Amino acid sequence: MKTGGLGDVMYALPKALVKLNCDVKVILPNYGVIKPQYKEQMVYKGSFYMDLTSDGKQYYVGIMEYENDGVVYDFIDNEEFFTRGNPYTNLVDDIPVFSFFGKAALAALNYLDWTPDIIHCHDWQAGLVPIYLRTMFASTPLARAKVVTTIHNLRFQGQYNIQTIKYWSNLPDEAFNMGALQERWTEANMLKGGLAYSDAITTVSNTYAGEIQTAEYGEGLEDHLRFHSYKLRGIVNGIDVDIWNPATDKLLEAPYGVENAIEAKKANKLALQKSLGLEQDEGKFVIGLISRLTNQKGLDLVSAVVPGMVDGNTQVVILGTGDPEFEDSFRYYENQYKGTVCAYIAYDEALSHQIYAASDVLLVPSKFEPCGLTQLIAMRYGTAPIVRETGGLKDTVEPYNMFENTGNGFTFDRYDAGLLYDAINRAKTLYFEDREDWDKMVIRDMEKDVSWAKSAEQYRELYLQLT
Numbered sequence: 001m002k003t004g005g006l007g008d009v010m011y012a013l014p015k016a017l018v019k020l021n022c023d024v025k026v027i028l029p030n031y032g033v034i035k036p037q038y039k040e041q042m043v044y045k046g047s048f049y050m051d052l053t054s055d056g057k058q059y060y061v062g063i064m065e066y067e068n069d070g071v072v073y074d075f076i077d078n079e080e081f082f083t084r085g086n087p088y089t090n091l092v093d094d095i096p097v098f099s100f101f102g103k104a105a106l107a108a109l110n111y112l113d114w115t116p117d118i119i120h121c122h123d124w125q126a127g128l129v130p131i132y133l134r135t136m137f138a139s140t141p142l143a144r145a146k147v148v149t150t151i152h153n154l155r156f157q158g159q160y161n162i163q164t165i166k167y168w169s170n171l172p173d174e175a176f177n178m179g180a181l182q183e184r185w186t187e188a189n190m191l192k193g194g195l196a197y198s199d200a201i202t203t204v205s206n207t208y209a210g211e212i213q214t215a216e217y218g219e220g221l222e223d224h225l226r227f228h229s230y231k232l233r234g235i236v237n238g239i240d241v242d243i244w245n246p247a248t249d250k251l252l253e254a255p256y257g258v259e260n261a262i263e264a265k266k267a268n269k270l271a272l273q274k275s276l277g278l279e280q281d282e283g284k285f286v287i288g289l290i291s292r293l294t295n296q297k298g299l300d301l302v303s304a305v306v307p308g309m310v311d312g313n314t315q316v317v318i319l320g321t322g323d324p325e326f327e328d329s330f331r332y333y334e335n336q337y338k339g340t341v342c343a344y345i346a347y348d349e350a351l352s353h354q355i356y357a358a359s360d361v362l363l364v365p366s367k368f369e370p371c372g373l374t375q376l377i378a379m380r381y382g383t384a385p386i387v388r389e390t391g392g393l394k395d396t397v398e399p400y401n402m403f404e405n406t407g408n409g410f411t412f413d414r415y416d417a418g419l420l421y422d423a424i425n426r427a428k429t430l431y432f433e434d435r436e437d438w439d440k441m442v443i444r445d446m447e448k449d450v451s452w453a454k455s456a457e458q459y460r461e462l463y464l465q466l467t
């Protein structure tokens with residue numbers, strides 16, 4: 001299941017923790033869209049009915065188990081809540097879904113008689129978990145667990161009116177105060193409440209941990225986060241280096257390691273150009289963009305600079321879906337610059353691998369970026385990221401230094417199309433005028449450690465401190 005970076009993280013982090021000798025269960029909804037090949041392998045572990053709403057309605061909770069790479073996945077089964085198309089639809093429907101999910105997850109642990117030392121919650125969808133734990137579950141064995149909440153993206157908080165969240169969660173009034181769930185006069189905020197009730201809060205980079213305590217990045221929770229800053233820290237994400245491995249990547253025309261990267265990237269470039277209908281020329285500078293098309297991702301800047309980027313020696317490949325405004329703008333450019341710009345408006349895992357491998361640079365000019373994974377994947381594939389210095393982008397991409405020949409990519413600071421344009425031109429200058437140094441950067445990028453090893457170790461240390 002994947003709609004963005006959280007899917008990558010929840011696959012890779014548990015796997016890395018198992019390698020560090022942690023006993024890990026991942027609890028997630030049994031979404032209707034999970035592929036049948038996985039559903040078939042799930043094992044039924046039991047079921048029960050659970051109280052949920054304030055008028056005492058009961059709901060079915062089934063537990064389906066699946067094991068992979070030493071990680072046990074327990075899927076909470078309920079047709080009524082989880083069989084819609086996408087994991088997330090709209091708040092009207094999502095609030096009941098995740099009010100149910102949070103409580104069912106805890107009830108399932110008690111049912112399975114599996115009491116963890118740490119319950120690690122992710123984003124607003126798990127926001128009620130710490131609150132249920134310290135109220136309704138306070139006298140169950142689970143209550144000995146400590147809770148960590150990780151903010152993967154503060155923009156999404158699960159806000160709705162108090163009445164609705166009270167109805168669906170049946171949480172006691174004490175949880176609906178200004179220090180916890182309540183916001184303004186009539187609103188409740190699931191993430192805000194969850195943070196208040198957590199023993200520790202992490203977010204996915206150090207820079208973002210600082211940024212979210214300011215008005216510019218705090219999404220309205222900056223005061224709350226400053227209040228809780230004593231228990232807040234950043235731990236940067238990694239990527240799964242088995243899935244993202246150019247040497248064994250079966251989706252590539254020419255898999256490669258550091259020894260043959262420069263030649264193989266050319267072969268991959270030609271293959272990509274052919275499959276996307278771009279002019280086939282290995283000498284072209286190929287700029288990639290793989291992203292959800294939302295205004296978080298700096299796409300208005302990209303839109304503004306496309307005409308300037310297209311100079312006869314450059315091609316642009318965009319892969320993404322999202323806001324019609326950006327989809328249409330990129331489609332327009334594809335039409336305007338046939339054979340030079342490709343806007344592939346879709347979610348396509350295989351094509352994403354091919355673009356990471358074939359591009360010379362990857363754009364990530366985000367307005368804000370908690371961590372960002374695409375710049376990490378790009379580096380792993382020897383593709384220099386061009387990023388705005390914010391959040392995890394700032395923490396993971398060292399800017400190229402022409403005097404010392406160090407660094408991994410190109411960066412700019414203010415959110416400004418002119419600065420993005422300048423960064424692209426700095427990259428082009430190096431590419432076309434000093435290929436030897438460019439190629440060295442390709443190798444440096446591929447050799448950079450972007451794996452989970454270090455970060456998983458930091459999570460483990462945090463867990464140990466808490467227990």
Ligand code: ADP
Nearest residue numbers: 004005291292319320346347348352372373374
């Ligand atoms: P976010 O979680 O904000 O979407 P991240 O950079 O953390 O951003 O993670 C994005 C992940 O989703 C990456 O693995 C990226 O390759 C993938 N991705 C984004 N858009 C697409 C797409 N259209 N097709 C395939 N993969 C995509």
